[in-house]
Amino acid sequence: MLMFTREMKCGACGFEGKVEAHDTVNVVLESQIFMNLGKDSSTGYLHFSCPSCNEDLAVDPLKVISVKQMVGYPASYKTSGIVKHSNRHVPIIWGIAYLVIAAFIFLKFSGWWTYIVGGILLMLAWVSIKTGLFASENEINELTESEPVSEETKKRFQERL
Numbered sequence: 001m002l003m004f005t006r007e008m009k010c011g012a013c014g015f016e017g018k019v020e021a022h023d024t025v026n027v028v029l030e031s032q033i034f035m036n037l038g039k040d041s042s043t044g045y046l047h048f049s050c051p052s053c054n055e056d057l058a059v060d061p062l063k064v065i066s067v068k069q070m071v072g073y074p075a076s077y078k079t080s081g082i083v084k085h086s087n088r089h090v091p092i093i094w095g096i097a098y099l100v101i102a103a104f105i106f107l108k109f110s111g112w113w114t115y116i117v118g119g120i121l122l123m124l125a126w127v128s129i130k131t132g133l134f135a136s137e138n139e140i141n142e143l144t145e146s147e148p149v150s151e152e153t154k155k156r157f158q159e160r161l
Helices: 089-108 112-134 138-144 150-160
Strands: 005-009 014-019 034-041 045-049 054-059 068-072
Touching: 089 112, 089 138, 112 138, 112 150, 138 150
Parallel strands: 005 068, 014 034
Antiparallel strands: 005 014, 034 045, 045 054, 054 068
């Protein structure tokens, strides 16, 4: 008969305890329980919180069958082949697109409005390319994600204008 173990060890700090379950309530001290944080649907890993160091630990469920003790490692150690790529190319691509559109407007049309529209597009191109080349990795991630941008990133972006 195959069984999943309830014993767990933190791969970050070495703390040992039990995995959270219905029979640990009021039986095992809360400071000894690895709280279940759920399952990551993209990797399949189970996630637990270490009661000692509060680290998010990832455990491969296929590796816990018939073992005496699970060992969880910080989620950052478990990449499972998924590499986070930088989004640095996004502002650079937008900058190039603005340059191409500005060049098209300057070459194809004539009139005073071409200088206004083309000038605005050239300014946007300059800011986008400058951001793509000189912004920190954290700023790039904040600017290209759907989450709100921090005040520090807003300030640095305004300085580049």
